[in-house]
Amino acid sequence: MTSYGTKIKAALLCGAMTLGGTSVAHADMEYQQVSDLLHLVMSSDRTVYTRMIVNRLANQEGVIKASEHFEDEKALVLPAQMFRFGAEMVAEETDAFSYSLLSLWPINKQNAPTTDLEKEGLQYLVDNPGENFYGEEELGGVNYYTAFYADVAVAEACTSCHNDHKDSPKTDFEGGDVMGGVVIRIPME
Amino acid sequence: MMPRAVMTWVVLALVAAPAAQAEVTLGDVLSPTGLKGFVTVDRLPVPADPVLQQGRTVWQGTCMGCHGGNKATGAPKITATKKWQPRIEQGLPVLIDHATNGFLGKTYAEMPARGANPNLSDAEVAAAVAFMVWASGGEDAALAFIRQK
Numbered sequence A: 001m002t003s004y005g006t007k008i009k010a011a012l013l014c015g016a017m018t019l020g021g022t023s024v025a026h027a028d029m030e031y032q033q034v035s036d037l038l039h040l041v042m043s044s045d046r047t048v049y050t051r052m053i054v055n056r057l058a059n060q061e062g063v064i065k066a067s068e069h070f071e072d073e074k075a076l077v078l079p080a081q082m083f084r085f086g087a088e089m090v091a092e093e094t095d096a097f098s099y100s101l102l103s104l105w106p107i108n109k110q111n112a113p114t115t116d117l118e119k120e121g122l123q124y125l126v127d128n129p130g131e132n133f134y135g136e137e138e139l140g141g142v143n144y145y146t147a148f149y150a151d152v153a154v155a156e157a158c159t160s161c162h163n164d165h166k167d168s169p170k171t172d173f174e175g176g177d178v179m180g181g182v183v184i185r186i187p188m189e
Numbered sequence B: 001m002m003p004r005a006v007m008t009w010v011v012l013a014l015v016a017a018p019a020a021q022a023e024v025t026l027g028d029v030l031s032p033t034g035l036k037g038f039v040t041v042d043r044l045p046v047p048a049d050p051v052l053q054q055g056r057t058v059w060q061g062t063c064m065g066c067h068g069g070n071k072a073t074g075a076p077k078i079t080a081t082k083k084w085q086p087r088i089e090q091g092l093p094v095l096i097d098h099a100t101n102g103f104l105g106k107t108y109a110e111m112p113a114r115g116a117n118p119n120l121s122d123a124e125v126a127a128a129v130a131f132m133v134w135a136s137g138g139e140d141a142a143l144a145f146i147r148q149k
Helices: A003-018 A031-060 A079-093 A116-127 A156-164 B004-021 B050-067 B081-088 B092-101 B122-134 B139-148
Strands: A098-102 A133-139 A142-152 A178-187
Touching: A031 A079, A031 A133, A031 A142, A031 A178, A079 A098, A116 A133, A116 A142, A116 A178, B050 B122, B050 B139, B081 B122, B092 B122, B092 B139, B122 B139
Parallel strands: none
Antiparallel strands: A098 A178, A133 A142, A142 A178
């Protein structure tokens, strides 16, 4: 693809995202490309938070910790929580797309897959390291383009917390394991 | 549509692939940025040395998820010689220490102790490091380290 094409598509993405209520995907732009770009932004932001805030201040400097109970413990929110808060904010703002962090082994049952495609997609991510999964599904009379991206354990804190958590259905995660997936859903016109 | 001749060639290549795979050599996989796409263990050569072979198995089990090329983790990708060269220059003892005890890099990306798999023994972690060095441009360093042990 030419860089010219990339620029036009990026401009469309920015434009579409300001229009709450319509789909982010423009006729000119592939659904897959839109969701890949959205995923790139959200995963980069979370990675920066993990490294520059949590790892630096909690692991390197030791001045504060990150905790699931961040209010009680006056701690930093966990990267996964930061990610979910972002998803909630987007859901309040627009119907053009939505995203969530789901797992076949969720600590919180609300984050288990519910649709058939979600079950298939999450299993695919576990079985095919390094690959994404894309599909379409009809929910409540609306057709959706749904993309799945592996969510990998990037830190010792991810695996130890999940393995030791009383509500965790899986207790033998290792670093680099696929713990779940980011699911991005775009209504199709 | 693919022309028929190309299609036949593609089919032949696919059929021939499993046989060719056994002969993958270091020369086929090494480059400054490494193999394209995510590197699963079956894309990597099988070393002759038994310690490195053990390392390859450990690597597949614990290290591949990050060092296979998952960008979000910040882990240097196996086969990417440019990423690995300055690290290999530190010497295997330092690399093994970092892999065993954990390590935060310059941009605060985390290499978890033992790849966050506490069940790995010191020897298994060391073998996996030696294998990754061997398959990332440090063949001489890896073999010298093993011989000296």
